[in-house]
Amino acid sequence: xxxxxxxxxxxxxxxxxxxxxxxxxxxxxxxxxxxxxxxxxxxxxxxxxxxxxxxxxxxxxxxxxxxxxxxxxxxxxxxxxxxxxxxxxxxxxxxxxxxxxxxxxxxxxxxxxxx
Amino acid sequence: xxxxxxxxxxxxxxxxxxxxxxxxxxxxxxxxxxxxxxxxxxxxxxxxxxxxxxxxxxxxxxxxxxxxxxxxxxxxxxxxxxxxxxxxxxxxxxxxxxxxxxxxxxxxxxxx
Numbered sequence: 001x002x003x004x005x006x007x008x009x010x011x012x013x014x015x016x017x018x019x020x021x022x023x024x025x026x027x028x029x030x031x032x033x034x035x036x037x038x039x040x041x042x043x044x045x046x047x048x049x050x051x052x053x054x055x056x057x058x059x060x061x062x063x064x065x066x067x068x069x070x071x072x073x074x075x076x077x078x079x080x081x082x083x084x085x086x087x088x089x090x091x092x093x094x095x096x097x098x099x100x101x102x103x104x105x106x107x108x109x110x111x112x113x114x115x
Numbered sequence: 116x117x118x119x120x121x122x123x124x125x126x127x128x129x130x131x132x133x134x135x136x137x138x139x140x141x142x143x144x145x146x147x148x149x150x151x152x153x154x155x156x157x158x159x160x161x162x163x164x165x166x167x168x169x170x171x172x173x174x175x176x177x178x179x180x181x182x183x184x185x186x187x188x189x190x191x192x193x194x195x196x197x198x199x200x201x202x203x204x205x206x207x208x209x210x211x212x213x214x215x216x217x218x219x220x221x222x223x224x225x226x227x
Contacts (some may be wrong), residue, residue: 101147
């Protein structure tokens with residue numbers, strides 16, 4: 001299944017590094033999401049983009065910077081992260097915003113370790 | 116904002132028994148209630164959903180029931196099998212809002 005693909009699958013970065021996570025969806029959807037999954041909060045919404053416009057920022061620290069150049073691509077730029085940011089980052093998409101009763105399709109996730 | 120509470124956090128059953136997971140929500144405007152299953156090391160995937168104009172929906176061994184008055188909905192799995200072992204998440208997104216609030220998940224273990 002290649003509906004939503006994420007790269008890299010695994011990333012180890014130092015606290016002073018700058019890296020990016022990439023997500024691409026091949027489903028023709030208009031909404032894309034970033035979720036953080038950790039033991040503390042299993043599915044925590046970070047950002048929502050609907051028709052390339054950011055519609056939700058769930059009080060995410062500025063060291064996480066999303067970018068949505070078009071409806072098919074979503075990036076999460078990472079800068080000066082903390083060890084507690086280590087988690088699985090899931091990208092997802094839906095036809096349009098989830099509140100409209102649309103199924104969310106998740107990617108496989110990117111495992112991030114901050115050292 | 117929306118608050119979704121999911122119980123229990125862990126559930127262990129014998130193969131062949133039934134399993135029930137319950138979610139309560141706070142926003143009366145919520146009108147769509149999906150359940151997602153996440154197997155170990157894999158992505159969450161939708162397994163069943165229900166809309167507010169329906170009280171119950173079945174798909175083979177799984178069913179979802181909705182009580183809008185009491186603001187709760189439940190996932191029912193009958194004749195459980197080891198492959199049902201996974202983490203299950205409910206959600207109760209608000210109508211016309213991008214924000215999706217998931218429950219904290221229920222880890223279901225089916226013992227053979």
